[in-house]
Amino acid sequence: MEAVYTSGIWMAESLQQRTRSHEKLWQVVTHMGDPKAAFLLVFPFTYFFSRRAGITVLWIAAISEWLNLVFKWFLFGERPFWWIGESGLFVNRQPEVYQFSSTCETGPGSPSGHAMVTGAVWWVVTSSLGSFLYSRTHSIVLSAVPYVLYVLLLIAVGISRVFILAHFPHQVIAGSITGVILGIVLSRRVPEGRPLLFFFGFSIGILIGSLMLQAGLQQLGIDLSWSIALAKKWCSHAEWVRLDTAPLSSLTRDCGALLGLGLAQYWKPGGWSLPWAPRALSLAITSMGLYHVNRLPLPVQPQGLFYGLVYFKFVIVPQIVMVWVPGLIHFFTHKKKKD
Known part of the structure; x- marks a missing residue:
C-alpha cells in the first residue's frame, strides 16, 4: 500500500499546484458532498418535489453513512494529511501541500464517506429526474x-x-462505486408507510449494535480511536479538529434521522397535500429553519451530552421538513381558501 499512498500524495500535490486558484470552488464542492448536506439540503429539496423520493433520500443517506462507518472501522484507511508525517518516507523531499479548514476529519479514510453518501443519495435524485424527463419527452x-x-x-x-488532503484517490473511487451500488439496491425497498416500531427498532438496533461492535473490537485490542489521535497530532490548526467529524457523530446523526423519519410518518401518514406554490414556500421556510438548526452551537463536553444532542437534532430534522412547516403552510393556505 505504500506505493499507492505515495502516488496519491504526489497526485494531491500536483492537483493543489495546478488548481490552487480554484480553492474556494473545491471547498464548496466538498461541503456539497458532506453527508450532513444529504440530510439538511438534498432531503428537503427532493421531498417537496416528490414525497417518496424525499423519504428515499433520507433513508439511503442514513443507511449509507452508517455502513460507511462500519467499513471504516474494518478497513483502517489512512488519511493523506497525517500519513505524510507518519510514514517517514518524505525525509529527502517534503511534498508541498496545504491543509484547509475541512481537511482534518478524525475518522479513518477508507472508503470516502463524502463520495459514498453522495453516490448513494444523488442516484435517487438522478434516476427520479431521468424517469420524469423520459415520461414527459420520450427522449x-x-x-x-x-x-x-x-x-x-x-x-x-x-x-x-x-x-484538501482528506482522502487518497483510491478511497474516493471505492466510496463512489460503493455509493452507486447502495443507491441502486436500497432505492428498491423504501420504508414508506412502515410502523413507528420499525423505525424505533432500526434506530436503536444499529446504535446499540454499533456500540457493541466498537466495544468488541476494543476488547480484541483494536483501538478505534487511533485516527482521532493522528488527526490531532498532524492537523496544522487545532481548531480544525472538530467533534462533529468523529465516527460517533455520524452514528448518532444516522440513528436520529431514522427515528425522526418514523415519527414524521406516524404523526402525518401520507404527508400534507400541497399545491406547487405552497410547496415552494414550505421549501423556503424549511431551508431557513434547517440552516439555523444546523448552526446551533452544541457543548462538546461532556461528549455524551454532545452526541445525545446530535441525535435529538436529527430526530427533529424530518419533523420540520415533513410535518411542522408543511402543516403550518397548509393551515394558513387552507384557511385562506375557506375565507
Missing part, C-alpha cells in the same frame, strides 16, 4: 442528461477530497 438523450451530471458530480466531489 433518451434528454433523460440521459441527469446521469451525465451525476457522474460529473461524483468526479468533482472526489477531486475536492483529494485536493
Whole structure:
C-alpha cells in the first residue's frame, strides 16, 4: 500500500499546484458532498418535489453513512494529511501541500464517506429526474442528461477530497462505486408507510449494535480511536479538529434521522397535500429553519451530552421538513381558501 499512498500524495500535490486558484470552488464542492448536506439540503429539496423520493433520500443517506462507518472501522484507511508525517518516507523531499479548514476529519479514510453518501443519495435524485424527463419527452438523450451530471458530480466531489488532503484517490473511487451500488439496491425497498416500531427498532438496533461492535473490537485490542489521535497530532490548526467529524457523530446523526423519519410518518401518514406554490414556500421556510438548526452551537463536553444532542437534532430534522412547516403552510393556505 505504500506505493499507492505515495502516488496519491504526489497526485494531491500536483492537483493543489495546478488548481490552487480554484480553492474556494473545491471547498464548496466538498461541503456539497458532506453527508450532513444529504440530510439538511438534498432531503428537503427532493421531498417537496416528490414525497417518496424525499423519504428515499433520507433513508439511503442514513443507511449509507452508517455502513460507511462500519467499513471504516474494518478497513483502517489512512488519511493523506497525517500519513505524510507518519510514514517517514518524505525525509529527502517534503511534498508541498496545504491543509484547509475541512481537511482534518478524525475518522479513518477508507472508503470516502463524502463520495459514498453522495453516490448513494444523488442516484435517487438522478434516476427520479431521468424517469420524469423520459415520461414527459420520450427522449433518451434528454433523460440521459441527469446521469451525465451525476457522474460529473461524483468526479468533482472526489477531486475536492483529494485536493484538501482528506482522502487518497483510491478511497474516493471505492466510496463512489460503493455509493452507486447502495443507491441502486436500497432505492428498491423504501420504508414508506412502515410502523413507528420499525423505525424505533432500526434506530436503536444499529446504535446499540454499533456500540457493541466498537466495544468488541476494543476488547480484541483494536483501538478505534487511533485516527482521532493522528488527526490531532498532524492537523496544522487545532481548531480544525472538530467533534462533529468523529465516527460517533455520524452514528448518532444516522440513528436520529431514522427515528425522526418514523415519527414524521406516524404523526402525518401520507404527508400534507400541497399545491406547487405552497410547496415552494414550505421549501423556503424549511431551508431557513434547517440552516439555523444546523448552526446551533452544541457543548462538546461532556461528549455524551454532545452526541445525545446530535441525535435529538436529527430526530427533529424530518419533523420540520415533513410535518411542522408543511402543516403550518397548509393551515394558513387552507384557511385562506375557506375565507
